[in-house]
Amino acid sequence: MESGWIRRYPAMPGFLLEQSTTSRWVFRRYPVVTRPLAQVATTTSDGVAVLRPEIALLFKAKATRFKDQGDFDRVSPLDEAARLWLASALEQAHPGHTWRDRL
Numbered sequence: 001m002e003s004g005w006i007r008r009y010p011a012m013p014g015f016l017l018e019q020s021t022t023s024r025w026v027f028r029r030y031p032v033v034t035r036p037l038a039q040v041a042t043t044t045s046d047g048v049a050v051l052r053p054e055i056a057l058l059f060k061a062k063a064t065r066f067k068d069q070g071d072f073d074r075v076s077p078l079d080e081a082a083r084l085w086l087a088s089a090l091e092q093a094h095p096g097h098t099w100r101d102r103l
Helices: 051-062 066-074 080-093 100-101
Strands: 002-006 015-020 024-026 034-036 042-045 049-051
Touching: 049 051, 051 066, 051 080, 080 100
Parallel strands: none
Antiparallel strands: 002 015, 015 024, 024 034, 042 049
16 A cells, blocks of 8 residues: 555646545545545646545534535535445445435
C-alpha cells in the first residue's frame, strides 16, 4: 500500500491518498471499500478537478453533521452508478446509515 499526496492523472485533483494499490483507492476506515483510481475524481463544468461526490459523502457519513446532511441533499440525486457505489460502500462501512435508504 502507498500513502501520500496524489495527482496520478492530469484531471485528478491533488488529495491525500491515505491508502492505495497501484490502480485502486482504498477507503482507510474500511479497506474492503475500494474504487479504481481513474474513478476517484471528476471535472466540474468549469474544468476544475474534484473528488467525486460519492467518495466525499462516504467520508462525511462517519459522523454526519448538519452541514454534511446539507451536502448530501445538495448532490442528490447522484447518477445511477454513483448512487449504487455509495449505497454499497455505506452498507459495508456504515450499516444502517440513514443515507442508504435515500439512495
